[in-house]
Amino acid sequence: MLVAPELGLLFNALPRPYLLLSPELVIEAVSDAYLAATLTLREDLVGQYLFDAFPDNPQAPEAQAVHNLHASLLQVLATGQPHEMAQQHYDVPDPDHPGQFIERHWQPLNAPVLNAHGTVVQLIHSVLDITAQVQGQAYLRASQAREQAARAEAEAQRQRFHEVLMQLPAYVAVYQGSDHIYQFVNPSYQSLFPHRSFLGRPFREGTPESVGLGVVALFDQVYQTGEPYYHHELGGWFDFKGNGQPEQVFLNLYLHPLRDAQGRIDGVLDFSYDVTEQVRARQQVEQLNQELETRVQGRTHELHEQQELLATVNQELLGTNQTLHISNQRLLRTNADLDTFVYTASHDLKSPITNLEGLLAVLRDTLPLDVQQQPLIGPLLGLLDNTVSRFRLTIDQLTELIRLQQTTAGPAQPVLLGPLVAAVQEDLAAEATAAQARLEVTIPDSLSVRFAPANLRSIVYNLLNNALKYRDPARPAQVWVRAERQPAAVVLTVQDNGLGLSESQQQRLFQAFQRLHTHVEGTGVGLYMIKRLIENAGATITVTSTLGVGSTFTVAFPA
Structure with missing residues (x-):
C-alpha cells in the first residue's frame, strides 16, 4: 500500500x-x-x-x-x-x-x-x-566479576602465604600498633613457649625476656623509622618450659615494617630462626682449636725441656722418649677427635639445610611472581636464599677439608706424564675453549714418574685448571706445560700468563681456605690438597709469580 x-x-x-x-x-x-x-x-x-x-x-x-x-x-x-x-x-x-x-x-x-x-x-x-544501557550493565557485571575474581585471587594468595608461614621451620609472628600487639604466631613460634598465650598481648608481656636484650627497642626502631633490621646470632636466655629454668639460644632475627593501604606503618613482622647448634658447633671447633694450640705449645715446651735434659742426663733417655711418645699419641687422638667432630657437625647439618632448600623451592613454585616481588615477600625470600647458601658453602668447605685430611695415597707405580697430561687436557677442553686459551705441552714420550696415578692426575688437573681459571681478562690466555728428567728428580712446570700473585699472596697460597682471587668459584682447598699429596710422597712444589705477569708452579718428583 x-x-x-x-x-x-x-x-x-x-x-x-x-x-x-x-x-x-x-x-x-x-x-x-x-x-x-x-x-x-x-x-x-x-x-x-x-x-x-x-x-x-x-x-x-x-x-x-x-x-x-x-x-x-x-x-x-x-x-x-x-x-x-x-x-x-x-x-x-x-x-x-x-x-x-x-x-x-x-x-x-x-x-x-x-x-x-x-x-x-x-x-x-x-x-x-537500549544499547548503552545493556553495554553498561554488561560492563558492570564484567567489572564486578573481575573484582570478585581479584578478591578471590588475593584471598587465595593470602591463604597460600598463610599456609607457607604456618609450615615454615622458622619462627614467624606479626605485631600491630606501637605497643606491638601479637596478631599472628605460626606453630614453630608457639612451640617455643607451649605454656604461653600470645594473641592480643603486647610483645613485652608475651616475651618478657626480650626486654633485657633490647629487642623491644629494636621493634620500636623499625616501627618508627620504617627501616628493616637484621640481627645476626642474637643470644639470650628464655624460659621455654615455664619451669623457671631459662635456656640459652641464638637466633638470627629479621624485623620488617608492615604498612596499611595508605602506606602508613601499622605493624612489624618478626622472622627469626634458631642457629644455636651452628653457633655452638663453631664455638666448640674454636675451643678445640684453642685447646689444641695450647696443648701443642705445652708439648713443645715440654719437648724443649726434655731435650735440654737429655743433653746432660743420658740415663733418662728411655723415660724421656716414652713421655714424648705418649704426648704424640695424645696429639693424634686430639686431631682425630677434632676431625670426627667437624665431619659429624657438617654431616648432621646437611639434612636441615636440604629441607630448607626444598621448602624455598616449594615457596617459589607456589607463590605467583607478582607476590614474590612484593616489598614484604621479596626481601624475606632473598634473605632465606642468602642464609641457606652461606650454610651450604660452610658445610661443603668443612666436608672437603675433612676428606682431604683423611686422603691416603694409593700404591706408587710408574706413570707416563705425556698421556696423563693429554687426558687432563681433554677433561678441561670446555674450560680451555671458554677461556680461548692456547696450551703448549713439551714432555718427552718416555718420561715417567713413580707416583700414585690418581693423586698425580689430581695434581696436574688442579694446576692446569687454576691456570685457566685465574687468567687475565686483558689478554689471551697462554699455558706452557714442560717436564724433564734432571739428575736427582723429574721436574714438571706449569707456567701461565694470568693474574699473578703478590709476595704476600704467595706466602698464603698453600694454606687451607685461602682464596686469593674471589671473582671465580672455589673453596680454597685445591692447592692445599695437592701440596699435601706432593709432600706426603716425598716430592716438593714451589711457585714463582709476578702480579699482572703470570705464575710458574714447579713440582720436583724424586728420580
Missing part, C-alpha cells in the same frame, strides 16, 4: 524510531529517528524486504534476532493485537565497513494497522535503542 505524501512526511518526523511495513514485511516508510538509530538511508530501505535490509549478524548466532522478530510480526498479523517483544540483541550493518556489523540492543513493539473491517493492512514496528 502506497503512503500518501502528507502522511509520509508526518511519519518521517516522528520522534522515535518507527518502520511502516506491509503485510508482506516490505518497508513502506521509515522515520528519521529510525534511520539515525540504524545508520541507514531512506532510499536504501523503502521497498526492501525487512530481513534483506536487516539480516542476522553471523558473528552473533546466539541472538536469533531475525527469527524472534519474524515470529512477533506473524503473531501480530494473525491476531491483530500489538506484541511487545523482550529485549533483543539485533546488530545493524556497518555502512563504513561492508560485511561488518555494529552492536545494537532494542526494546521492540509491533502493532497492527487495521482497516474498517478489522483486517491488518499494515504493521508499525517501533524500537527503543
Whole structure:
C-alpha cells in the first residue's frame, strides 16, 4: 500500500524510531529517528524486504534476532493485537565497513494497522535503542566479576602465604600498633613457649625476656623509622618450659615494617630462626682449636725441656722418649677427635639445610611472581636464599677439608706424564675453549714418574685448571706445560700468563681456605690438597709469580 505524501512526511518526523511495513514485511516508510538509530538511508530501505535490509549478524548466532522478530510480526498479523517483544540483541550493518556489523540492543513493539473491517493492512514496528544501557550493565557485571575474581585471587594468595608461614621451620609472628600487639604466631613460634598465650598481648608481656636484650627497642626502631633490621646470632636466655629454668639460644632475627593501604606503618613482622647448634658447633671447633694450640705449645715446651735434659742426663733417655711418645699419641687422638667432630657437625647439618632448600623451592613454585616481588615477600625470600647458601658453602668447605685430611695415597707405580697430561687436557677442553686459551705441552714420550696415578692426575688437573681459571681478562690466555728428567728428580712446570700473585699472596697460597682471587668459584682447598699429596710422597712444589705477569708452579718428583 502506497503512503500518501502528507502522511509520509508526518511519519518521517516522528520522534522515535518507527518502520511502516506491509503485510508482506516490505518497508513502506521509515522515520528519521529510525534511520539515525540504524545508520541507514531512506532510499536504501523503502521497498526492501525487512530481513534483506536487516539480516542476522553471523558473528552473533546466539541472538536469533531475525527469527524472534519474524515470529512477533506473524503473531501480530494473525491476531491483530500489538506484541511487545523482550529485549533483543539485533546488530545493524556497518555502512563504513561492508560485511561488518555494529552492536545494537532494542526494546521492540509491533502493532497492527487495521482497516474498517478489522483486517491488518499494515504493521508499525517501533524500537527503543537500549544499547548503552545493556553495554553498561554488561560492563558492570564484567567489572564486578573481575573484582570478585581479584578478591578471590588475593584471598587465595593470602591463604597460600598463610599456609607457607604456618609450615615454615622458622619462627614467624606479626605485631600491630606501637605497643606491638601479637596478631599472628605460626606453630614453630608457639612451640617455643607451649605454656604461653600470645594473641592480643603486647610483645613485652608475651616475651618478657626480650626486654633485657633490647629487642623491644629494636621493634620500636623499625616501627618508627620504617627501616628493616637484621640481627645476626642474637643470644639470650628464655624460659621455654615455664619451669623457671631459662635456656640459652641464638637466633638470627629479621624485623620488617608492615604498612596499611595508605602506606602508613601499622605493624612489624618478626622472622627469626634458631642457629644455636651452628653457633655452638663453631664455638666448640674454636675451643678445640684453642685447646689444641695450647696443648701443642705445652708439648713443645715440654719437648724443649726434655731435650735440654737429655743433653746432660743420658740415663733418662728411655723415660724421656716414652713421655714424648705418649704426648704424640695424645696429639693424634686430639686431631682425630677434632676431625670426627667437624665431619659429624657438617654431616648432621646437611639434612636441615636440604629441607630448607626444598621448602624455598616449594615457596617459589607456589607463590605467583607478582607476590614474590612484593616489598614484604621479596626481601624475606632473598634473605632465606642468602642464609641457606652461606650454610651450604660452610658445610661443603668443612666436608672437603675433612676428606682431604683423611686422603691416603694409593700404591706408587710408574706413570707416563705425556698421556696423563693429554687426558687432563681433554677433561678441561670446555674450560680451555671458554677461556680461548692456547696450551703448549713439551714432555718427552718416555718420561715417567713413580707416583700414585690418581693423586698425580689430581695434581696436574688442579694446576692446569687454576691456570685457566685465574687468567687475565686483558689478554689471551697462554699455558706452557714442560717436564724433564734432571739428575736427582723429574721436574714438571706449569707456567701461565694470568693474574699473578703478590709476595704476600704467595706466602698464603698453600694454606687451607685461602682464596686469593674471589671473582671465580672455589673453596680454597685445591692447592692445599695437592701440596699435601706432593709432600706426603716425598716430592716438593714451589711457585714463582709476578702480579699482572703470570705464575710458574714447579713440582720436583724424586728420580
